[in-house]
Amino acid sequence: MTERALDETYAAWTRAGILFGQPASLTSPDLDLLLLDTARLCPGEPRLFTHAVSWLARYSRFVSRHRLKRLIERCLTHEDRPTLGLLLDLAIQNGAARELSIPAGVCGHHGDPRPLFDVHRRSGIRQNLARNTACPAAVARGLWAPDVEARRDVLRPPAWIIRHNPGFRDRAIRKGDLRCTILETLRRDVPGGELGSEKALVALCAANRPAVSRALDDLELEGIQLRHPDPDDRRRTRIRLPAA
């Protein structure tokens, strides 16, 4: 990835509440995509990795975990998946919601173990160091990386995060569950926020049909009506975000 992508990732995390000591991005990040970018960049950026673990350990409820699972399967290479898996595993180990194991479960592991970080790949001595100091969670992913102890002193408090990222509030209230995935998927991944059927929504949600149907029911109880009769065929149901 380019230097610009690196700067943008740091700026996005700064906006999300990590104190990296640099300007925040102008807009609130798409958290789930940000995690994918983070996984791609982590090998060259050990501090990004440890701080992202710290953030996730405390703020995992902001993550729309089914959407993250789908994005991993669709957009992240097999090479980068174990890195994200380890990031999620270590976050859980440090107190994140156990449900993060849903996206972590599709991240796999490297059959050929190797150092996670580039800085450990530069010599045999460093590779040995990485292997000898690797934590069990990393070894399980086929990676050699030391354990991470989450740090709260590098994080902004929740009130600041919500103030600068109002969209995170709904995610937190719904604890990152399938309702979040449905709403975020329609907002961010579906042009026009409309799908031709519930089945089409299921295909985008990395969950089974009964679970998606229940989540739609729950959203209706919240007053968010997403199911609409198809005007051309009343037997069919379209899925549409309400007008903003």
Place this chain on the structure above:
Amino acid sequence: MIVTDPAERFAEVAEAAARTARELDLAPTWLNNDSRMFSWLLPIGWSERLERVGTFGPLRVEAISRRDLLALKLIAAVKRTQDLKDIETLGPSADEIAFLHRYLDQMELESLDRASFDRQRALLDDLENGDD
């Protein structure tokens, strides 16, 4: 790392830091002395090598010298990869490498429990010689 003398006076700093945290929306523990337990790792003479950063009202700020920072990062680099990367970024000179060798010698010499710093020494050799 924050070292206060006497140690109890850190409470005053912590109180001011908590006020600042509220004003600037920082974590309540943004300024902490959690790592004071590692202060014994500071190389001898570190306080004489402090470098002036500036004076801000009643506050005089000094920073640890580059070679003392390198020493602490070398110790931590075994378990904290970001410190290894920081050392690479800092690019220690031949003089600094020599200082770090002397520092490790001293640490081993003074260790009451015969602690060895073999991993740090290997890293230092690696930094000095490049790939093996």
